[in-house]
Amino acid sequence: MVVLAKAELEQIALPAAQPPMADVRAVDLSAAPGPDRAAAARTLVAACEEQGFFRVTGHGVPQELVRAVEAAAAGFFALPQAEKEGATGEPVGYGCKQIGDGGDLGWIEYLLLCLTSAGTVPAASFPFSTLPCAAAAAATASLSEPCSPLRELLEEYAAAVRRVACGLLELMAEGLGIEPADTISRLVADAESDNMLRVNHYPPAPRPEQQAGRLLTGFGEHTDPQIISVLRSNGTTGLEIAGRDGAWASVPPDADSFFINVGDALQVLTNGRFRSVKHRVVVSSERSRVSMIFLGGPPPGARLAPLPQLLGDGGGRSRYREFTWMEYKSCSHRGRLVDDRLRPFEN
Incomplete structure (x- = not known):
């Protein structure tokens, strides 16, 4: 249950607004090698340059798994x-x-999971073994086992979505002409990669706020720090992205696709060619919103700097100095969501 004092509610209140719907490019990750895959790579690169945001079809994550995880999280x-x-x-x-x-602050409650390179949480240190089984979710999804604990569902889901993230980063490398193809994806696939799974729940706004004609901030405007974020929700509106002009646009819900954010680390690796997208969640629905976000980050000691292949043969100017992922996290740890966390690392 999310409980905020009146002063806290005032802090996260937003004026009622109806931003236009965002035009979100779609990238088909199932495209076969050849012209179709090359076209998908070009679309991906264009989306990262224009918005830093796109949606993925043909991702191969079973819908029954997604529905089961959403139901178990809601439970x-x-x-x-x-x-x-x-x-x-x-x-x-x-x-x-x-x-x-x-x-x-936000009108939100959440689960935050640290993941291993295999996309799972170490079972020995996972405190969810006593959670109720997601029997209803498993039955709805027709899973083979009659009772799947939330822990097991989250482990399976994280592993599946991590594969999507790595596949996208390899397609991205193809579109940018970077070799080898795993130049970026191996930062997420490494045994020490700083990967996380975040499960957010945004309850319906309290009635007094709805009657006052205001909205509430669920998750304030920010960019994601990591390399790539893979997000989906339970088909409820609320996610908004900011364009290059700063104007907000509402992301239409999609029951089948995953939405992808360019993160700060990827902005550095591409020397600013890709921009990490500023986004937020606004609570405007009478229906609860549950979203699941895989955040693919590099290992703590990984050294981040613009990739040489993207600086040109003449050794173009690097917009960022080299730094480690741990340096970045230490620098931005106590900052506000809206802060520009990359500024201290600019040349």
């Missing part, structure tokens, strides 16, 4: 507050209303 967030808070512990954490350490 978890429906538990009594004491049970949800009792699930908190490394490497998994339950949080409510507070986002990060910089003082940002």
